[in-house]
Amino acid sequence: MVNKPELLVTAGSLNEIEPLINAGADALLIGNDRFGMRLAGNFSIEDIQQAVAQAHARQVKVYVSLQSLLSNDLLDALPDYVKALGNACVDAVEFNDPSVLMAVKTYAPQMKLHWNAEMTTTNYATANYWGRRGANRVVFARELNMDEITGMKGHLEVESQVQIHGMTNIYHSKRSLVGSYMLHQGRPIEGGSLGKERGLFLLEAERPGEKFPIYEDINGTHIMSSDDICILEDLHFLLEAGVNSLKVEGLLKPLSYNETVVRTYRQSIDTYMADPANYKYQEQDMDNIRKVQNSDRELTFGFFYKEQVY
């Protein structure tokens, strides 16, 4: 018998909590821009408290991103923030820097720890390393393929999380690259904001039609993939492999899109769990997602079936 995996989705604001739960999310990932990274929205500590209250009332978990690469000056503010998250009964924090691990163990040891270093957690030994240091779960790099992910089974001493849908970060710099470029052009910061609401993107000459979203915030410059992962067709491989958490990344997507995606995966997971042996992928499920997919962004298998060289 396979354990039922969790369906996790990012939430952009308090208004999105109920609709995403209604759509079928088992857990929500939120956070504050100061400590979190590439968030669908910015939650104050009061917002986080309220999100937890709403979610827990529906037996849904709330995770908070504490994924920033921290500088010394943020360390001073870290204990109070961690304590506040603990007091708010946040279920787990995602982290990317050992300083967060140490702070959570000291100030709110009841909270679970999810290691999420985006592109750099690539093998089970590293996952288990963070497990022995206190992490309960490890989020695998999006650059792993299906064989590598399913091959983790039997080797893992921690829970695993895999992104099944949405965009991914492909480049992160502490530099202000868009702002610097505009200064170089002599047209500083046209229109004020360079944030994610601005709709900035890059094109590369040999890849016409592939739009790479780019934005800046207090964590620097972020460049995102031009495609959206969609593993719906082969979801059963991840379910068979016992992946504990399946994540829908809702960054830069409207609520209605994320609701549709969550609802669709919810249905597929439930159908599979009810009768794994007779589960079959339904093409019409995919149509639900295609209908709301921005035609500029291709739905792909990401790196699940790519051969990479080095």
Next chain:
Amino acid sequence: MEVMSQPKYTGKRYRLDKPELLAPAGNLEKLKFAVHYGADAVYIGGQMYGLRSNADNFSFEEMREGVEFARKYGAKVFVATNIYAHNEDLEGIEAYLRNLHEVGIAAIITADPAIIEIAQRAVPEIEVHLSTQQSTMNWQSVKFWKEEGLPRVVLGREVSFQEIAEIKKHVDVEIEAFVHGAMCSSYSGRCVLSNHFTDRDSNRGGCCQSCRWSYDLFEEAPSNDVWVSEEDAQDQEEVSASKNGVTPNPLFQPEDNAFTMGSKDLCMLESIPELIEVGIDSFKIEGRMKSLHYVATVVNAYRQAIDSYMADPEHYVLKPEWVEEINKAANRPVNTGFFYDTPDHEDHIYEPEEKATPYDFAGLVLEYNSEDGKALIQQRNHFKPGQEIEFFGPGGTFFKQRVDTIWDEKGNVLDAARHAMQRIVIKVDQPVHYFDMMRCKRK
């Protein structure tokens, strides 16, 4: 007796511990030159688990020879095992690390905890240095790695002098920092442009430097309401019309340079006192893919600057010839990274890249005969009689002259030194030594 511990970063011009000068060596020859020109330690890549899959990289036998050569100078050899491993990479790591130990490698530079653990268990004699790929930037994380048993942390390139001072104040562990060379403009390791554009895995050594490509920057037109929900749209046509109706705005003019993430190279030669006084234990030069000429020239300049400061901190002055020397071997504009401030529009390379270096490495001195003043030279680039050349060696020895007659080893006169590795003889104006180098201005 109470020992007063005075933080190194405060006050002025204390006589401090001499930092290690750590140089890259892409192959055995470069290793020998780096060491001969003054590196206290070199880092190399083996044939597995390193991040420069295109470099020559060392066999174990070459490593052994390199270690023996370095030992004569009191220098150490480190190996970069700085990939983020995939499951398939794990099996051979232990045997590989045992081989590194057997050939005399002093330390490995590692990012992936999987490799750290294996090293600590299987070859505790080898030091494990935390790679910059972990982007360690705060003292608490440095402390974490120290408590994990690592004697040295290579900081992320994003830390400032002030932040390094705070880290040194809080944690007593060796700190290594890049002081010279090319830089990832991303947080190291936090970039998979290569994977997305060319299916080459950047975190396993396949980086194709997509950050230095040219891009066009656009913004979605404000009225382009891309995100129409299923409920809001009456039918599919309406969704499509709304998604595709408006053309994005280009944020560049035809005459503008393209957008790029490519950074200028780091050069901290002019900040040697600050680097030493803040307490950085190892000064790292980037460039396992760089030329012999580059490595020898850069090491030579930093060696002289460090030695000069250590000999007399109060009266230290930067010599312009150190900077001039480096400029002869470098092909990119330089800056000071994050040491003083976050890089801005003056710190990126928007103009076309990769200009040639202003000088060519023309030859290598193999022998010198003090009786007739002739030197046996191994040719590394074309040169001919009448051309101005420069000789330089460790410690800043330097002179210019014109090439007079060129002979082959049998004494036949040649019209030019045309062939790579050809052994030729010329008269030199001043004594030269094995390992001295000869360069000429690129035409």
